[in-house]
Amino acid sequence: MLDCFWLGSLKREGISVSQEGVIGLYSDLSELRESPRWKLLRADKAPVVLACLSVLFSVGPDRVLPTSALHERLTRQIGLLRSLGCDLPQTPQQYVIEWLNAGWLRRDFPDESAEEVFELSTDGAEALRVVTRMLRPRSAATESRLASVLRLIQDLAAATNASPQARIDRLLEERARIDEEIDAVRSGRITTLEPQRARERAREAIMQGEDLIGDFDRVRDEFSAINQRLRRELVEGDGSKGEVLANVFDGIDVIRQTEAGKAFDAFWRLLTNPVEAARFEEALRQVVARAFASELDNEERRFLLRFKSRLLEQTNKINVVQSSFASSLQSFVRSREFSEHRRILRLLREAQQGALSLIPSVKLNQRLDFQLDRTSAAVKSVSQWYLHDPSKTAGSAQMEDAQASDARIEDIQAHIRRSEIDVRSLKRHIRHVLAEVSQASISQVLHVCPAEQGLGSVIGYIQLAVRHGVATQQRESVRWQGLDGIWRRADAPLFYFTRERLHELG
Template sequence: MVTRSDAALVQSAARFDRVRRDSAWSLLRANQAPIVLAVLHANFVESGEARVPATVLFERIGDDLEALRVAGHELPQSPQRYVADWLDAGYLERRTGSAGTSGAGSGAGSSAAETYELSADALAALRIATEIVTPPRSVTESRLTTVMGQLEQLAIDTDTDVASRLESLTRERERLDHRISNIREGRIDVVAPDAALERIRDILLLAEQLPADFARVRRDVESLNVQFRRDIIESDGARGEVLDALFRGVDVLQDNEAGRSFGAFYALLINPERSAGLDRSIDDVLTRDALGSLKPAERIALRTLVERLTSRGGEVHEVYASLARSLRTFVQQREYVEERRVSRLLKQAQRAFGELSGDGSLIRPTGFTLSLSKAQLGSVSQFTMTAPDTERPPGLVDNPPVELDLDRVRELINESDINLYELRRNVDATLEDLPVASISDVLDRYPATQGLGSLIGLLSIGLERTVNGRAVLVENERDLVAWGDSGLAARVPTILFTQSSEEHP
């Protein structure tokens, strides 16, 4: 009797709880799941196109939405908006170029080089939904034969006993000799039509699962690339494990279980002899009378099987190669050194913030208001075009001239930006009384009308005048400058304004 572990049960529940955060789960639970699944299946599975250009996809989905609306479904958004939502939800992946990595962002653009494809989670959701809608009619002999044959072959291939291996090979030779003898005597065993259809459909069903495998491998290798870069940057020692492997010339993306598994798959796929043999087998199968009742879609799927596998496999292989080159460049050109420096600075800033956060509240009122210059931002889409035929502007009206209030203009300037004109005038007026003046001297005579903004403006003027010798920046010295009646003060670099280009100590 198998004993159940409570800890294993809890761990299993936690694993299944993580599934709820996957896009596959959210797609199956979505309010419009039937609509989304149908549209994605039609455009990426039934069409036989794993990757569809953006403009083509928008046009096709527009036609699909129109047909569904006629059938009574409430679908108020545009194709572009739905595609953007599915991209955000993780149902689609956007690519640029032939083998780019996933695009970031949530918009649905329309570049000529931009394409969309189903994510691994969307393919998983479609497979689950398809198996629910059209489950296998029965346990097939073909599947059982496949399982038994694989197990028998595995038992032989893992056997290290010489006598046992020779015995297995001898039995296999006897079976082959018996079949050859029967064929020479005219006794040929041909698979029944129903059994042949059963086998070919099991093959097609297995092939339908490969796109999800390709998408998952591609997603995993991209995640692995990010993880390796993070390990290199965050390594405390002079060289981390990943960095040391790269310096030794190891392809870290391929030197792991997933990489080796895909490498073996791709090597088998592009083997000229095996590929040519597979093409011949497909051609022969399609001419057999026993498979005459295959549906047109099944014939197309079988005919294009090698082409689709080679195309998707090549894309994943190119991603491997591209990311491996990028990772080597990241190391060989020592880009990681700067990334490490930035990472250390960020960590230092975070530690400093943590130390300072205990000295006071981050939301404590300071009693100070700083007026900043602002710009009104808006989108071009907010503007509406004027139709000359229906909207005519009113006739021109003569208005009397108005008096220009300079005080009001000055007030508006003060509210919108730092009044540098006023500050320069204050500096020059101070220098009429003093041969050398500091920022504090200027503020003692002329209060900061714009608070901290006036102080910033004086610093800017001082730095500007150091170029022509009318101010001096004293190295390694700072002044404590106060402004207003609030008691606010700041330590700023010591700048001395002068009446001429002569420098003062």
């Protein structure tokens, strides 16, 4: 009603309005309003859900979590939020199932895995990106974005110009500019970007990189939709006359021949090109080493350091998904399952035709002398099961007297320290160091808190750094005194313990 009133007012004022455009946009927005990402943004507990999902899946390399780790970490987060007064009456397991049903999480059971794994769905990741950009707004028109748009328009105009003379003129201008820049460098006149402009361009690259990584979720969903569509076409096709069925029988990868498949293959070839990949990795390394990069926050530097590896991880996942869909499609066609699906579909069509033929003789409210017995089974996910709690079962309170031992408590403690790494003490040392500085490497922690268990302490620090630290591409020298009193030195990967991830140490 308001839309009609608004359109009528504009027409009375002599302003031309496209009703088709308004109606089409209204229809699209109404449909989008029912999407999981929109429902997440307007949920009553949106701050709670977005905060938990962000910490669980968007910080560090853990973008896929097994069920046990997800429940454990979510339990700690819910406890912290409850201490702030948030009303969270359900258990972590119940919240996980609720978010899964809402379409904010995706669940999978990989091959050779002992438990299910969870990750953000496409809609959940998109909602997080929207909120993150609202928390970190950028300026309305930055110099780097303007330069990027101008360069794209100029390249597009040149690439679509069929005039040979125009292309020659452009190449000559480019050569003149390069020659002038070479002469300036040789004469010692080297100009670099100001730190503020350099940080602006770096953040613009990070923002576009985050969008690029987010595109992979949509690509995977698109391949899944293509796989379902092809299976439906195969089942509903007529015999061996269908083009898709004939291509599958001929061994053609029909998923790779789709538009999405061709686009992804082109991206895959570009990313796995040895020359381009080496240049890209070297450029990232140089950018992070520049002085202006020290003004970026830890999360931005970590993104740049892991950008290439994350791209490769995502493309590998998509490549595996694409190949598995193609292989399963081939197996589906050559198995009895395909014939059984077609037989069931044929029976359903016959039943529908039989029901339509009875419409003139059977009324809708007529009682039929027929009883249909149906079977059912309650199917639950493994993640919904609860482990048995022995504390709830009362045991025998009777205790027998044991013989006194002549072992001293000091001897027992010394034996334990020799037999296993004292992880609790290592975590305490890390907390002690991070109370003074915002980040520290393994060698810096060892400098403040010497290795009490020799090499065992060093190995323990490396294990904690792999799980809770920030990885880099560099290495460092660590030094410790062994249990035999001899000082030793080794070359180890460079990790940083940071205050931002201190809560993960438990």
